[in-house]
Amino acid sequence: xxQTITRFVNKIMNIGSRHGQFIAWTxxxxxxxxxxxxxxxxxxxxxxxxxxxxxxxxxxxxxxxxMYKDYNSSKADFDSYMVGLDTDLNxxxxxxxxxxxxxxxxxxxxVNSSDKVGDKIEIYYDTSDxxxxxxxxxxxxxxxxxxxxxxxxxxxxxxxxxMAIRIKNEKIxxxxxxxxxxxxxxxxx
Numbered sequence: 736x737x738q739t740i741t742r743f744v745n746k747i748m749n750i751g752s753r754h755g756q757f758i759a760w761t762x763x764x765x766x767x768x769x770x771x772x773x774x775x776x777x778x779x780x781x782x783x784x785x786x787x788x789x790x791x792x793x794x795x796x797x798x799x800x801x802m803y804k805d806y807n808s809s810k811a812d813f814d815s816y817m818v819g820l821d822t823d824l825n826x827x828x829x830x831x832x833x834x835x836x837x838x839x840x841x842x843x844x845x846v847n848s849s850d851k852v853g854d855k856i857e858i859y860y861d862t863s864d865x866x867x868x869x870x871x872x873x874x875x876x877x878x879x880x881x882x883x884x885x886x887x888x889x890x891x892x893x894x895x896x897x898m899a900i901r902i903k904n905e906k907i908x909x910x911x912x913x914x915x916x917x918x919x920x921x922x923x924x
Contacts, residue, residue: 740894757898764891771888774881781874788859790871793831795854796840800825831858833865843870 827846830839843858850856857871 740890757895757902760891760894760898764888764895767884767887767891771881771884774877774884777877778881781869781877784861784867784869785859785874787863788861788869789833790857790859791831791833792855793829793843793858793868795827795843795846795850795852795856796830797828798825798846798850798852799828829856829858829868831860831868833860836865838865841866841868843868844873846870847872 825846825848827843827850828840829843830837831841832838843856846856858868859871859874861867
């Protein structure tokens with residue numbers, strides 16, 4: 736698997752030397768680690784929200800093209816926020832009831848393209864302020880994203896470690912014997 740990933744990195748970066756491969760592994764790994772850290776920060780915020788939240792079912796009451804720049808904005812401000820904003824994401828508004836009190840047209844944020852008005856979705860609401868809500872699917876996606884970025888980060892760290900060992904071994908071999916073995920592809924006849 737490590738050889739397949741190395742070949743892939745070489746094709747993308749068109750780098751043949753071990754040092755070039757090491758640099759490519761390091762760059763990709765740092766990018767994945769950065770995304771992983773962002774995922775952890777967002778997951779921490781979601782976890783703290785979930786500590787004071789309860790789950791309920793909501794009905795999508797409206798879907799508007801585009802995204803709000805500010806999730807605390809009212810629906811009346813929607814058009815002013817949308818000026819010049821080009822995005823494929825859609826903002827959904829939901830209706831739900833908490834302890835007999837109805838909440839109507841509360842913004843939930845981005846939804847799947849397959850969601851439509853009238854669909855039921857699972858949400859979490861803040862028990863101290865039921866107008867603060869998060870989609871259960873959105874929270875799951877954030878956790879999955881963080882897991883995948885963590886997995887790629889671990890693979891990248893292993894790749895860096897393997898490349899560092901290979902570079903060190905090549906230097907030792909070259910110092911001891913005065914030359915280095917060059918890997919070549921076997922050609923079939």
